[in-house]
Amino acid sequence: MKDLIEYIAKALVDHPEDVQVNEIAGEQTSVIELKVAKDDLGKVIGRQGRTARAMRTILSAASTKLKKRSVLEILE
Amino acid sequence: MKTVTSESVEFEGKTVERALEAARRHFGLSDDQMEIEILTKGSTGIFGLGGRKARIKVVPKAAPQTESKVSAPAPDKSPPEKKLQDTDRASASLEGKTPEISSPSEVTATEAPKHAVVSEKFANETPDREKVLQKAMEVAKNLFEKTGLDCRTEIKTGPEGPFLDINGPDISIVIGREGQTLSAFEYIINRITAREIEGSRGITVDAQGYREKRNQSLASLAQRMAIKAKKTGKSVALSPMGARERRIIHISLRNFSGVKTRSVGDGRERKVIITPLNRRYRNRKRTPGRKQGA
Numbered sequence: 001m002k003d004l005i006e007y008i009a010k011a012l013v014d015h016p017e018d019v020q021v022n023e024i025a026g027e028q029t030s031v032i033e034l035k036v037a038k039d040d041l042g043k044v045i046g047r048q049g050r051t052a053r054a055m056r057t058i059l060s061a062a063s064t065k066l067k068k069r070s071v072l073e074i075l076e
Numbered sequence: 077m078k079t080v081t082s083e084s085v086e087f088e089g090k091t092v093e094r095a096l097e098a099a100r101r102h103f104g105l106s107d108d109q110m111e112i113e114i115l116t117k118g119s120t121g122i123f124g125l126g127g128r129k130a131r132i133k134v135v136p137k138a139a140p141q142t143e144s145k146v147s148a149p150a151p152d153k154s155p156p157e158k159k160l161q162d163t164d165r166a167s168a169s170l171e172g173k174t175p176e177i178s179s180p181s182e183v184t185a186t187e188a189p190k191h192a193v194v195s196e197k198f199a200n201e202t203p204d205r206e207k208v209l210q211k212a213m214e215v216a217k218n219l220f221e222k223t224g225l226d227c228r229t230e231i232k233t234g235p236e237g238p239f240l241d242i243n244g245p246d247i248s249i250v251i252g253r254e255g256q257t258l259s260a261f262e263y264i265i266n267r268i269t270a271r272e273i274e275g276s277r278g279i280t281v282d283a284q285g286y287r288e289k290r291n292q293s294l295a296s297l298a299q300r301m302a303i304k305a306k307k308t309g310k311s312v313a314l315s316p317m318g319a320r321e322r323r324i325i326h327i328s329l330r331n332f333s334g335v336k337t338r339s340v341g342d343g344r345e346r347k348v349i350i351t352p353l354n355r356r357y358r359n360r361k362r363t364p365g366r367k368q369g370a
Contacts, residue, residue: 003222004219004222004223007218007219007222008219008264008268011215011268011271012267012268012271046267048343050263051263051264051267053260054259054260054261054263054264055260055264057252057256057257057260058219058223058257058260058261058264061223061225061249061250061252061257061260062222062223062224062225064249065223065224065225065246065249066224
């Protein structure tokens with residue numbers, strides 16, 4: 001899951017070296033924290049949060065396969 | 077077939093405005109630097125298929141104008157739909173390699189006036205469509221590998237041009253509820269591709285004909301609800317949908333007499349309302365929609 005978000009985020013931002021992804025695994029739900037450079041924040045959120053929503057949708061699709069839940073948090 | 081060094085170039089697009097846009101991009105000129113003649117205004121057929129395209133003829137003002145319509149017959153007179161299939165795919169790649177050929181300085185008077193039909197779909201595209209497809213495919217493959225979903229991606233060609241088709245055991249997860257996941261994949265794939273290849277246009281991502289089926293079921297839903305609206309004399313509100321799906325509804329009811337459609341609501345809550353056109357409701361105040369159509 002972490003790799004997935006990392007791949008998407010790195011492909012979308014101007015400063016891929018500043019992308020940091022942490023996975024906090026829980027019993028059922030794991031939280032994925034995404035941190036990007038300040039001026040790249042808009043790129044991972046997108047207009048009206050569209051990119052962020054798409055990433056969350058894909059993340060939950062991938063989690064469904066593993067019968068788990070994942071939550072994406074974008075950190076400022 | 078397509079000679080770009082010509083005085084007058086024909087452009088086509090869904091609307092006159094779209095065609096104009098293509099012309100502007102093609103020549104790198106603004107509206108008042110070009111002589112524009114509208115050939116046909118175009119109309120959209122059902123499901124966006126079978127519609128006529130808007131066609132305009134453009135002559136850059138720098139070049140001396142010749143009435144090329146009379147003096148030089150268009151080299152290709154087959155209907156635009158068909159042309160899109162054979163001519164333009166080849167010319168799209170040509171365009172990617174030599175974008176500067178069409179700059180106004182090269183449009184010289186010595187050239188015999190020739191017609192070139194440039195489809196809006198491909199004229200917009202400086203990058204090679206094949207390249208964009210390959211890139212999108214690569215992105216899709218990486219993405220699916222990382223999601224751990226078991227599916228394959230391949231390039232297919234449909235009536236509206238090439239698209240990515242996804243197939244495999246995990247197809248239902250890829251599509252998601254009402255195609256939401258598929259749309260998310262499509263969006264992300266296109267975003268990433270657009271970053272790598274500048275100016276690439278969106279590539280449709282379909283899964284085992286899901287979109288086509290969905291369009292058909294939307295159209296039949298629209299018909300059923302329109303009949304209901306007419307019979308009961310009451311407006312029927314459909315469930316909230318995305319722009320693409322609302323468009324299908326509007327288009328499929330465009331020629332359905334006795335009802336009209338409009339979209340109301342904002343953002344994710346935006347939905348289509350089918351209103352019967354009978355006396356009972358004629359004086360009713362309408363809820364203002366954001367805009368007409370999709």
